[in-house]
Amino acid sequence: SYxxxxxxxxxxxxxxxxRITCSGDVLAKKYARWFQQKPGQAPVLVIYKDSxxxxxxPERFSGSSSGTTVTLTISGAQVEDEADYYCYSAAxxxxxxxxxxxxxx
Amino acid sequence: QVQxxxxxxxxxxxxxxxxxxxxxxxxTLTELSMHWVRQAPGKGLEWMGGFxxxxxxxxxxxxxxxxxxxxxxxxxxxxxxxxxxxxxxDTAVYYCATDTFDYWGQGTxxxxxx
Numbered sequence: 656s657y658x659x660x661x662x663x664x665x666x667x668x669x670x671x672x673x674r675i676t677c678s679g680d681v682l683a684k685k686y687a688r689w690f691q692q693k694p695g696q697a698p699v700l701v702i703y704k705d706s707x708x709x710x711x712x713p714e715r716f717s718g719s720s721s722g723t724t725v726t727l728t729i730s731g732a733q734v735e736d737e738a739d740y741y742c743y744s745a746a747x748x749x750x751x752x753x754x755x756x757x758x759x760x
Numbered sequence: 761q762v763q764x765x766x767x768x769x770x771x772x773x774x775x776x777x778x779x780x781x782x783x784x785x786x787x788t789l790t791e792l793s794m795h796w797v798r799q800a801p802g803k804g805l806e807w808m809g810g811f812x813x814x815x816x817x818x819x820x821x822x823x824x825x826x827x828x829x830x831x832x833x834x835x836x837x838x839x840x841x842x843x844x845x846x847x848x849x850d851t852a853v854y855y856c857a858t859d860t861f862d863y864w865g866q867g868t869x870x871x872x873x874x
Contacts, residue, residue, distance in 0.1 A: 688860075688861060690805075690861070692805075697855055697864040697865065697866060697867055698805065698855075698861070698864060699864075700861060700862050703860070703862075709862070739804075741804065741805050743805075743861065748807070748819070748821060748822070749795070749807040749810070749821075750807060751797075751804060751805040751806065751807060752804075753804050754804040754805070
């Protein structure tokens with residue numbers, strides 16, 4: 656299927672590890688990307704090719720993949736990481752996950 | 761460094777059309793493949809369509825086929841997205857982005873209201 660499923664929300668305390676999953680059949684064949692979006696701002700790419708980090712993105716952001724599930728991990732989450740996170744994959748049609756609201760409180 | 765600058769906010773009546781522009785700088789439009797994504801208030805990101813360099817043609821999400829047209833003016837390095845037969849559900853922020861989504865425009869709010 657071309658759907659990507661994410662949990663609607665994840666909550667952690669500062670310094671803890673946050674993990675956000677994204678599931679979909681397309682992920683077994685195509686790479687995933689992850690985007691961070693803060694209120695009123697355009698999305699920002701934080702992970703590409705499942706686990707690669709663009710320059711300028713903190714090392715605490717990492718990605719992994721297993722079968723039809725990819726995971727964004729924020730190790731030692733900080734208050735400024737509070738945002739919506741979206742996974743994305745490019746099959747015949749591009750598709751975004753529904754988004755996960757990360758609360759760091 | 762790619763920069764994408766979009767046109768300003770629009771208010772349209774139901775049934776009208778809207779055309780949003782996206783000016784590219786730092787690269788030429790011929791070096792990029794542009795896509796469009798929208799986000800309704802309080803909702804997630806929704807891919808609308810864009811240029812597929814592998815096929816050499818513009819592809820549209822099924823939901824928007826017949827109602828959206830994406831074009832480019834390479835003389836001014838400007839991409840356009842036109843959405844017709846607007847309804848209230850089309851109220852959203854519309855973003856242009858490169859096809860790898862490394863770079864995004866600032867977004868254009870389109871409000872559809874009678």
